Amino acid sequence: MLYGGDYNPEQWPEETWAEDAALMKEAGVNMITLGVFSWARLQPGPDTWDFAWLDRLLDLLHGHGIAVDLATATASPPAWLVRAHPEVLPVRSDGVRLEFGSRQHYCPSSPVYREAAVTLARRIAERYRDHPALALWHIHNEYGDHVTECFCAESAADFRRWLRARYTDLDALNFAWGTAFWSQRYGSWDEIEPPRDAPGPVNPTQTLDWRRFCSDALLACYQAEKDVLDEVSPGVPVTTNFMSMFKALDYWEWASREDFVSDDAYPDPADPEAHITAAMNYDLMRSLKGGRPWLLMEQAPSAVSWRPVNVPKRPGLHRLWSLQTVARGADGVMYFQWRASRAGAEKFHSALLPHGGTRSRGWAETVRFGAELAKLGPVAGSRTEAEVAIVLSWDSWWALEQEDHPSTRLDLRAIIASWYRELWRRNIAVDFVPPEADFTRYRLVLAPNLYMLRSETAERLTRFVAGGGHLACGFFSGIVDEHDHIHLGGYPAPLRDALGVVVDEFWPVPDDRTVPVESAVAGAAEGTVAGAATLWSEWLDVTTAEPVASYAGGPLGGRPAITRNVHGDGLGWYFGCHLPSALGAVLDAAGVRPAHETPAGVEATRRGEFLFLLNHTDAVSRVSGLSGIDLLSGATVRDELELGPLGAAVLTPNPAPER
Amino acid sequence: MLYGGDYNPEQWPEETWAEDAALMKEAGVNMITLGVFSWARLQPGPDTWDFAWLDRLLDLLHGHGIAVDLATATASPPAWLVRAHPEVLPVRSDGVRLEFGSRQHYCPSSPVYREAAVTLARRIAERYRDHPALALWHIHNEYGDHVTECFCAESAADFRRWLRARYTDLDALNFAWGTAFWSQRYGSWDEIEPPRDAPGPVNPTQTLDWRRFCSDALLACYQAEKDVLDEVSPGVPVTTNFMSMFKALDYWEWASREDFVSDDAYPDPADPEAHITAAMNYDLMRSLKGGRPWLLMEQAPSAVSWRPVNVPKRPGLHRLWSLQTVARGADGVMYFQWRASRAGAEKFHSALLPHGGTRSRGWAETVRFGAELAKLGPVAGSRTEAEVAIVLSWDSWWALEQEDHPSTRLDLRAIIASWYRELWRRNIAVDFVPPEADFTRYRLVLAPNLYMLRSETAERLTRFVAGGGHLACGFFSGIVDEHDHIHLGGYPAPLRDALGVVVDEFWPVPDDRTVPVESAVAGAAEGTVAGAATLWSEWLDVTTAEPVASYAGGPLGGRPAITRNVHGDGLGWYFGCHLPSALGAVLDAAGVRPAHETPAGVEATRRGEFLFLLNHTDAVSRVSGLSGIDLLSGATVRDELELGPLGAAVLTPNPAPER
């Protein structure tokens, strides 16, 4: 289990470094990330390089037995570069060129930036490829943080190159973008520009392609550095730190270019359900490379500094949330940052070593958790098996949340989270999968809101059901093809066989209103599928499906709200409204099994033979039906386990092997 | 009665066209709007023209007996034009030039745009002036939608030309703008610019003149096309589609340049009072050309796609609201659009032929309503007589809603609507009139908030009262002259004779507070003029008027709130506060008569001999005291008529003549 964090020694006099190394040792730190924002220090001028200080640091850490995750330092170009080449600075959709003075100030399509970044990465790789402390390569930092798009002329040219590659001829683009609408036909590639501020709504397919391009433009930056590292320093694993379920970057594509996935996770201690969306994010990280362990590259030991109000973690929460990352697939727990900064925009961000130094509560937790994490060595490498999959498509996400839809209130992340919550509270393991995945590996596939759906994917989903699979689709799924063109023939046209329904009209629900839903099945237990739907409803007709729930009033009163369709050997569920609490019926029908049954607020997850039990409540909880040894306490558990407030246990059926 | 809508065949393969024509026939469509966004298709390059496809379409429609409302297609210039002449694109007040990719992307003052538009209009007019399908000319589309103003240098020069024409010499401008204030004196015309983003509040008369200019600049675009059509295709009626009570364009002036008025009306089905403001808008449309029938050029059969949440029309609502437009003077009901788009920003806008095709609920309504509308042929051409007029002045509207007023919460449309509501629920017909109107045609003139009032108009209003008319003025009326200079001598100076009051000071009411008002007349029925005033109150003294209501507390306690003044043979009412419910006393005193007395929620309006009865409630309603034949059902009515939920009847005293 890796333990450590970002270290920014540039901010401190060199005297401090030795003290830092000693304290790292004391805390059980075994991995340090170096160099993330060191560009200006490493390359003080176009032709000036200064590696001596970094040499000393790597030697120092190595001398203390600490491995290094070495950054390529390319996230923030130095002042001399942007002054010599002002066109490196990014431009907003209103034409404003953003100024130096913060970070991530670069145009992703800038050839000057790309060349300078690759040069820097090559220099660092060449210098340290053979250093014994080097364990990982860390490209750049949080791609897409602050700047996800640039509207400058250079970006426009790059966008046109990307479009030519995608469409080859202009007629194909004109068709895909539907430029017959609103007199938008292009007669030449040069007429095309990014979707800058315009008088009204901009062409939705243009905007969608822009999002695709922006993800790819940043990916090209990443790939250029990755190619250098692979060439100069083969065999050292390479990653870039993700930002959980982040809309701007298609992490399916990105993860395929990484050697392993790493994530920066910042759940908000002020949010009483933060641990549920955190679990969702971790499951996504685990899923991005098909279940392989991932690395928590950054978290905060306590408060962050970038929210409007930054609440710290109450005692026990840091430990519990850290263990949760391991429970959901992390093979290491790392932090931003080692030593709290004295100056700058993040000086109030908590750190492993707080401003108060070793006398602080924070430092005590750093040492205590380091020791505890070491006990989880046996867990490393183990994997989680899931019977349920949630389909997540960035293309569909981008297309769904565009304007001029029946409702602009659809937030895919929130909708997925509301479904995920039903799985989480039942301790049912779930994988995220892209639309291209092999669904037959699962018993149940969930598609909370798969607005954009290629016909090919719809066919595979239909075959999956016919072959005995269970599929549950949320409202407004299967509506458009990859060009954001409506699938004609009655919504959701490509899924009508699997689902046995046809939607006549969308009836979005205005803010602060609800639509009552009741069971449509005689004798059904009250409350399972009944409730107050929000966000959305539909004028829905069944063809081969049977209604499971129906609207209990209003213009849609009596019409089907949730339906179930026998198709071949499987079952196709359709949710015409937003009522995630009704998902229980789907899970029951699919017969998917929990990791363990637990009281409310206690999370149970399995990694291989290890059962994690995490009490997210402030009360004592008791879980029964257990046996094994708790890796954390060393205690043997027979049937009942008592977990204190925010308590945790990691059960193994056998004594932990020597590490 | 015209029935049809916008048709955008460019968006569909030509195979679809024949099917469309056949379905139009089936639905009873007799008029189709063509070419609204066809510029890029008709003129693919500066010197390239392609009319063949449009020839075929006009022939096809003519072959099916469908007339064509042919657009000049000038609302959205093609990409090649804006790339060759980037200065055609409009500029915001912050200097950002807006990008191509949406629609209506042109500077109204651009000579390049104007010339290109006129050339296009001429080409189309020359080609189709003799086509037998041609019935109407449709200039441009919704002038002012998205872009109502442009702040570029070309617009600035045009603004200066407009100012020179208005003021002739600079001293007159300096006086009108009050440039002695804040050191703003201009020494040369060239020093004047549009009211771009400035450090603080911009000169209010400059801003007012800017609004006047912007309406005129767009009108000049319209007029240039109108001149071509009148020249090339004389005798074919010309219109441009209005956007109901739209602030940016002075529709009194605009309507005077049209052959008939047409309107695009989109009441929100989620608004329970939408039918009242819709009625208000239709009465305005009817009034714009002195009571002549108008054409509903666009409405949605069900939901639109441009609101944040787009609720569809529940069954019956489309029919009811369509009949309401006829009841209030429309001689045709048309739609955006015929066939729902597959792609683009409006693909989720409802259409006569939905994505679901002929099996959908929407299509059934299209066919059913087409047949029903045909029964109303006898209504066409008939007119409505009103005893009440509401004064609406765009100048005053623009001036009223500027900043640095006693309250910035005054929304003229909402204030007028609140007065209109009192007329609507009593079924009292009302005309809108401009300040220049002949008031003597009316029994009662209402001026809900006539902030800007020329002395000449005030004199005519005063003579109107002296001659026996009834006038009711809302608060903050008669305050400034045409330059936005205060009428000195005690507010509202030019109306003090007619109203018999003097306002010492404005006491606007903060948000979420109210001021209690009670009757000031002994023995008056409770509730008629009592209530909780919002928005505004005043320190008011009567000179010759008598208080009708007074404030029941607060610093103004006991002072007059609503007053009545006998002046000559007439009556001048003044509302010092916002309390529209008190309007009943005014209506009673004037003795104005309803079209018919109906239960709450049932609207009664007359067009000539026809009495429309529209039940806007979801319950059965009964109206008594009626006789005649219902054109819709063919039933004979004797005394009582029962209207189902959202039901309607159109009574004629005589059997309907053959059409």
Added chain:
Amino acid sequence: MLYGGDYNPEQWPEETWAEDAALMKEAGVNMITLGVFSWARLQPGPDTWDFAWLDRLLDLLHGHGIAVDLATATASPPAWLVRAHPEVLPVRSDGVRLEFGSRQHYCPSSPVYREAAVTLARRIAERYRDHPALALWHIHNEYGDHVTECFCAESAADFRRWLRARYTDLDALNFAWGTAFWSQRYGSWDEIEPPRDAPGPVNPTQTLDWRRFCSDALLACYQAEKDVLDEVSPGVPVTTNFMSMFKALDYWEWASREDFVSDDAYPDPADPEAHITAAMNYDLMRSLKGGRPWLLMEQAPSAVSWRPVNVPKRPGLHRLWSLQTVARGADGVMYFQWRASRAGAEKFHSALLPHGGTRSRGWAETVRFGAELAKLGPVAGSRTEAEVAIVLSWDSWWALEQEDHPSTRLDLRAIIASWYRELWRRNIAVDFVPPEADFTRYRLVLAPNLYMLRSETAERLTRFVAGGGHLACGFFSGIVDEHDHIHLGGYPAPLRDALGVVVDEFWPVPDDRTVPVESAVAGAAEGTVAGAATLWSEWLDVTTAEPVASYAGGPLGGRPAITRNVHGDGLGWYFGCHLPSALGAVLDAAGVRPAHETPAGVEATRRGEFLFLLNHTDAVSRVSGLSGIDLLSGATVRDELELGPLGAAVLTPNPAPER
């Protein structure tokens, strides 16, 4: 006592001037401010000057015995200047250059503007230095209103000059700004730019230095004019009108450059506590030059026009609030403006002579109050003694309210006001002092939120306590040094000796939540230090202090919330949470005495021998224990004084001397 206001005769025909002078006389006006926005009139072109009209005005006023406060007229450059030199117009952080048409449209660093302003000031000074009406010089107008900063290239160059002067060498700047963070190191002065819109949070010390620079850049404009006036017209006192507790300008520094302080005060009549923050502002004005009387340069007789909703002053409020300014140190009450404008952005701002003329309520108040104010002549020059001081540091204010802090909800003005309110309702006099002040003059020093604290100041505060003083510090004080670098060693490091506490971690309180606080001292009276804290709490440990109050629940339950520390001969209080109501315990312990004890809502303040009693309630109030003569009514008071609603008295122990 000065009485008068701004007069803008340019806005009126010259016929009006004589009438104005006569009415001024009638109202008791003895001072008029002239020329504030007269630049365009005085200098109609680059080489054209017109002083004749102003000559006549000064003569006219002098002839009526009215003195003149003559403005340098430099607040709004004329159109010809900004058109000849467009670079004079200010630029926003997004690069938009603001347009002419409002006021205050100039870049503070523009050499063209500065030279033109100084030339104008010199011309005016040379012409009127010997005019007998001249009494005061009024530089510019409300520096910083609308434009407090400019981001143009000229400003950037000026910023760099300022930085060079501050830091001398670039290493010092790099250290101060912490540019090691986020790769921001500067290799040359030319690489530095203002904190324009950037991708994310901008370097906080850069932003802080920018605020310091912006205050200084405007101050340089002021100083350039001041130098001219001192040279050309020595002996005539010079001021510029402040805007109460205004964040953008460091009024400690500004006031040191003035001959006397003047203020523009606009409390909101719609705010029921406006008189308390008004009192706070006046105490600051009194404090800015060490207790010397100041001049109320502008107030509104009734409503203003620039709020969203502008409520007038109810009868009696104008008098009461005017007397309050005198009670708190003003030696004159002046207004914006004499005669209400007919046109322009401020035409609805109330004036001494309203639109309604001499028949209006407003005019009657103008005359009545003029007579009353004259009775207060004996008060002029007298001073207030305070035992309590509040430390106010603009540096700390700027630093505190930057982003990326534990909470962005800290509004220093509101926090100070919440402490001030506790003093106000006890009638305890208070001075504001800068951090550099001699604290030993006070019994009690309050530091509500002194985030930025130089070590030197902390040492003086600590010595002050050791020497017997009482100090009360609010939360988040003593956190950073002058570079916004954390004081290491446990917060609040430099105050730990004085306060006897160490803060482990900040626990800001989310919006709409509170934290319960209870007394930690056995037998303490309920309610004194108990309550619901908002905004902030802390994980606090005492070293030598004793807890006075503690948290009554939540993760901090039982920990100290408010503490008291005996240090040497004095007492150091610390508020770890926001609970200003607990300040009573501090005041009791310090034994500070009220001006007089009064019922709730009645304000008592002393100036020299005069006791002001102001009833801010709408009910009759009785104050006992008094004796003397009321200057306003002439009545002799023995023990009990009855004050009517909004009533006031000014007691002198002796008969008022002849004036």
